[in-house]
Amino acid sequence: MSPLRRRLIEDMAIRRLGPKTQHHYIHHVKRFADFLGQSADKATAEDVHRYQLWLASIGTTVPTVNVSATALRFFFKVTLKRRDLVDAVVSVREPRRLPVVLSPQEVSRLLASTTNIKHKAALSLTYATGLRSSEVVSLKLTDIDSDRMVIRVEQGKGKKDRYVILSPNLLELLRDWWRVARQKGWMAPGQPWLFPGYRGQHMSARQLHRLVRLAATRAGITKRVGVHTLRHSFATHLLEQKTDIRVIQVLLGHKKLDTTALYTRVAISAIGEVTSPLDVLLKMPG
Numbered sequence: 001m002s003p004l005r006r007r008l009i010e011d012m013a014i015r016r017l018g019p020k021t022q023h024h025y026i027h028h029v030k031r032f033a034d035f036l037g038q039s040a041d042k043a044t045a046e047d048v049h050r051y052q053l054w055l056a057s058i059g060t061t062v063p064t065v066n067v068s069a070t071a072l073r074f075f076f077k078v079t080l081k082r083r084d085l086v087d088a089v090v091s092v093r094e095p096r097r098l099p100v101v102l103s104p105q106e107v108s109r110l111l112a113s114t115t116n117i118k119h120k121a122a123l124s125l126t127y128a129t130g131l132r133s134s135e136v137v138s139l140k141l142t143d144i145d146s147d148r149m150v151i152r153v154e155q156g157k158g159k160k161d162r163y164v165i166l167s168p169n170l171l172e173l174l175r176d177w178w179r180v181a182r183q184k185g186w187m188a189p190g191q192p193w194l195f196p197g198y199r200g201q202h203m204s205a206r207q208l209h210r211l212v213r214l215a216a217t218r219a220g221i222t223k224r225v226g227v228h229t230l231r232h233s234f235a236t237h238l239l240e241q242k243t244d245i246r247v248i249q250v251l252l253g254h255k256k257l258d259t260t261a262l263y264t265r266v267a268i269s270a271i272g273e274v275t276s277p278l279d280v281l282l283k284m285p286g
Contacts, residue, residue, distance in 0.1 A: 130234035
């Protein structure tokens with residue numbers, strides 16, 4: 001390992017960046033160095049400009065360009081302390097697309113298509129809480145607080161703890177899953193995970209995503225469906241039930257209200273209840 005890479009890893013460790021973030025930063029800094037054909041600490045502002053032109057020319061997606069930009073900014077600012085290179089990095093504005101949302105009927109069909117108790121519990125929890133895939137799979141048995149009827153989300157995105165709702169129906173389903181898992185030896189005494197995987201680890205986020213896709217196919221749903229689709233549907237359905245948007249923001253763990261406000265654009269029932277000013281105008285006397 002080169003001294004420069006070691007220093008980058010140390011800088012990330014000091015700032016307690018997550019494993020996934022560290023992996024991405026190392027990957028993108030290495031890719032930049034490979035493009036240069038020399039150590040990245042020899043780069044100039046013109047090199048950064050040429051690299052970003054190259055990313056655009058090969059059709060790199062906007063999210064990948066922006067992750068690369070974030071990684072390089074960290075490397076230039078923290079590890080190299082090169083402000084001139086930091087200023088040369090450009091991020092791209094990503095188009096705000098409307099999220100794919102399932103109707104309540106489609107969610108019902110998706111959940112009904114799952115007969116495996118573990119899969120049904122995992123998918124039901126995902127929809128009932130609006131959690132991210134990484135948050136669902138890393139839940140522990142002790143995170144389920146049936147006295148207060150909440151679920152504790154420990155160190156979610158942004159390394160923040162929060163609580164989400166625990167519905168009575170979901171609690172009953174989780175208890176059914178726990179009883180079956182203990183009886184069949186799927187949940188060994190002392191293991192902490194709500195949804196255990198292999199070799200003492202929890203279920204993977206990739207496995208959860210596959211379960212959602214499989215259930216959607218079985219239910220005859222042709223929309224592009226993933227774990228985040230259930231999160232989008234959770235937020236949209238709450239909004240359609242007239243839940244305060246600030247409450248939804250807290251449940252989703254959004255830092256900015258603007259992010260949550262995106263769901264106002266897909267809350268069809270709420271849109272349908274709005275009276276057009278034309279209708280009001282035509283009802284006016286004279």
